Amino acid sequence: MSAVRTYRDFMSGESLRQRLRDVARSAAIAALSVPRSPTATKGWIRFPYYHHVFDDERQGFEKHLRYFKSVGEIISIDDAANMIADGTPLDGRYICITFDDGFKNWIENALPILVSEDAVAAFFVATDYIGTDLLRDREKLLAFYGDGKRLMEFLNWDDCRTMAAAGMTIGSHSRGHVHLLDLDDTAAERELAGSKQSIEDELGLPCRHFCCPFGRAGIDYDPARHPAMAAKLGYQTFLTGHRGANHAGGSNLDIRRDHFLANWGTYQLRYFLGAGA
Numbered sequence: 520m521s522a523v524r525t526y527r528d529f530m531s532g533e534s535l536r537q538r539l540r541d542v543a544r545s546a547a548i549a550a551l552s553v554p555r556s557p558t559a560t561k562g563w564i565r566f567p568y569y570h571h572v573f574d575d576e577r578q579g580f581e582k583h584l585r586y587f588k589s590v591g592e593i594i595s596i597d598d599a600a601n602m603i604a605d606g607t608p609l610d611g612r613y614i615c616i617t618f619d620d621g622f623k624n625w626i627e628n629a630l631p632i633l634v635s636e637d638a639v640a641a642f643f644v645a646t647d648y649i650g651t652d653l654l655r656d657r658e659k660l661l662a663f664y665g666d667g668k669r670l671m672e673f674l675n676w677d678d679c680r681t682m683a684a685a686g687m688t689i690g691s692h693s694r695g696h697v698h699l700l701d702l703d704d705t706a707a708e709r710e711l712a713g714s715k716q717s718i719e720d721e722l723g724l725p726c727r728h729f730c731c732p733f734g735r736a737g738i739d740y741d742p743a744r745h746p747a748m749a750a751k752l753g754y755q756t757f758l759t760g761h762r763g764a765n766h767a768g769g770s771n772l773d774i775r776r777d778h779f780l781a782n783w784g785t786y787q788l789r790y791f792l793g794a795g796a
């Protein structure tokens with residue numbers, strides 16, 4: 520088995536039932552997205568989040584970037600965090616693109632498209648997976664998605680340095696891609712502090728942003744403990760997996776994001792970006 524390079528291969532492990540559910544869901548969204556428009560409102564920052572840009576999704580991702588630019592302004596996570604903290608009401612629509620986990624397709628596919636579109640994004644890496652080897656670490660990589668059917672290739676630290684040099688932000692997604700809620704405070708702090716230290720040592724840059732693996736409050740992390748723990752350890756932000764808009768004066772320790780697939784049509788983007796803005 521070779522490493523997954525296309526969305527088609529990535530999905531071949533999914534059951535037929537799951538695929539039919541996806542098709543039905545996408546048809547429903549197409550119908551619902553008609554009356555929704557992200558440009559009906561302003562004064563928000565949305566954080567789209569992706570995991571992959573597979574080889575067969577390059578065009579889709581390029582279309583997403585152009586769509587984002589037609590709706591608002593793409594900004595860095597440092598700018599987004601400063602705007603949220605500053606509290607001055609926003610007069611426009613801002614989009615902060617994020618990626619989770621640390622896959623090789625980021626540097627192969629996402630980075631060149633971002634650079635050619637003059638856009639930036641924040642990339643959150645689970646540091647224990649950075650520099651893993653397809654042969655040596657095969658079992659660990661096959662286990663990433665739990666089903667053992669998909670061999671995922673990750674970045675190495677040189678890749679991360681290349682991406683940072685191109686203007687991208689590298690943030691932490693913990694060391695081992697853990698469920699923080701399963702850990703005691705000492706172990707959770709090791710995940711947050713250890714990943715921050717590795718990124719700072721390897722890149723020679725401050726690591727100010729933490730994106731919580733899985734990202735659901737009360738299921739994957741404790742909203743009463745872990746965002747405060749991240750702040751205490753020197754992080755400026757704590758990103759979640761909850762959908763929605765962010766506003767100036769809101770909390771940088773409870774950032775909402777919208778999960779996208781790079782192959783989605785713009786009607787799906789319009790549906791999610793137009794929701795509850």
Ligand SMILES: [Zn+2]
Nearest residue numbers: 619620732733
């Ligand atoms: Zn993740």
